[in-house]
Amino acid sequence: MIFQIALKNFLRQGMRSFLNVVVTALSMVAVVFNLSLYNGFQDQAVRNMVATDVAGGHYRHSGFDLLSPMEWEDQTFQTPGVLTSLPATDKTEVLVLQGQIFPNRRLFPVQLRGLEMGQSLLDLPFQKLEEWTKPVEDIIPIIIGKQMAGKSHLHIGDTVVLRWRDRFGAVDALDARVVDVVPLINPRIDEGVVWMRLDHLRQLTHREGEVSWVAVKQFQGEVGNTEYVPPNELLKDILNLIEQDRKYAIIIWVILIFLAGISVFNTQYLNIFKRQREIGTLMAFGMAPSRIVRLFTVEGSLAAFSAVGVALVLGSIIFAWFQSVGLDVSHLAESQIPIRENIFLKIDPIEVAVSLLVISAIMIVVAWAPVRKISRVEATQALRGRAIT
């Protein structure tokens, strides 16, 4: 009986119920959207790094650290046979050394990255290097990313002096030609990086068969003197960064839920304030205060459950639209976040369910909390509209 009356009251309250439901539903959508955006952000950043650099892990010289360029030339190794024999789809050999270029006669320290040609493990648009099959004679073909091109003011076809040091410590230099400027979705392999064919870099530095690491599709077991660094380790800094962002996402999550709760609390409070005479009338009819509390709580709960339904519909529409356009975060590439394209939502059903459950539970509590006052209300005062001030 209480439910039927509450349902009728809820449905007949028109705009008041509608606004209450819409505000709560929008809060739910915002909460889930916020979480899903962070999930999408994390997913995309990790996917980009895996696709362009990390793959299924690296076999490296023990102690190799990309952040210690002075040690790179001492931490190369001959590619072990077991890795050389892997198909091109399962491994990519990479040699990293220090170098300098002199665009516009300014010195520009760079990371020379020699990439094995014919590989298909990493998703790198280096066709122009693939096509340059001649050995280095008087010019070195190089590719740079768009970000690097912007910083160094280099364009396709430009020639720039490239200087390096070979394995015997001799410094040499030659003209390098920018054969392509490519969009790289991972800024970590763009800014300050000059890409060249692995065979060219080996030829120039007299490091035949040497690599800094071998990216593999999956762990191949212990291999010689190398150390296997799993993806999680290689992604550690970005995962930490995202984890930190996730804490902010949770703070926003809590704030949004708090706002939604306050909204429903306020509506309920106003509701009982405006409906005092009705409460008094219900008491005069012989409705026990506890039943009136239940009635108003059920009304509030109906708003919460309706909001879940509306949120599902509204959310589906908003999410579907968002997935078709994405969010442009290219500016983040400046801060080394490995995303240069639009990001999209990644909806975790468990997170959605937990969010909706938590919000619904909070809505029911805040729907109940203000109406507890009713149990202490005097009927005569309520009938005069003076019971709740």
Added chain:
Amino acid sequence: MLVIDHVSKIYRVGGQDFTALHDISLEVEEGAFMSFVGPSGSGKTTIINLMGGLDQPTSGEILFKGRSLAKMDRNELAAYRRENVGFIFQSYNLLPVYTVYENVLFPLLLNDEKESAVREKVRALVDQVGLSPEINKKPTELSGGQCQRVAIARALVKDPALVLADEPTANLDAENSYHILELMLKLNRDFKAAFIFCTHDEKVTKYVRREVRLEDGFVEWDKTKQPEGHFS
């Protein structure tokens, strides 16, 4: 049926005690049609509230069919009102989101009656108060007189022993007041429910068979009389 035995009611207003009723004793018989009259502040509404179990006396007791209201807890008082008392308010107090039919039906739902079982009874009562054409309208679409008719039907629908009406004609014009009074008198005969008014409307006093005048919380006089009103 209802015995008011040495009842006093003291309110605390602004730190001061205010005695609304002084040692009132009287009896209300079944099927009564009576009014409490007197100026504002004389204690009319207070005594109606006490009889309806909406408030408790400071001293003395009110007995309904031998049972003291003072000894009932809140739930028992709610049950007393639900089963025995119908209220008619000056400002009607209809539930604004409900239709005429639903407003009249509401007290029966509170008594856990199935709508299908009482539908005809509600319709008949709405018809009796002359509102069949308006049965699906909401209170905002009705005139004051029509709203009060709905309130009367709502008070009577559960066949109460007691109907308490607080200034039922105060918001009505003379013509509507007479219509309402005639209607209540007719229903008093049909339903055998005791109607107790508190009013300072002389029109009401013309219809009642007993009149109790209150002055500053005291009973000034209590007289049984021949009604002067028109009877249909």
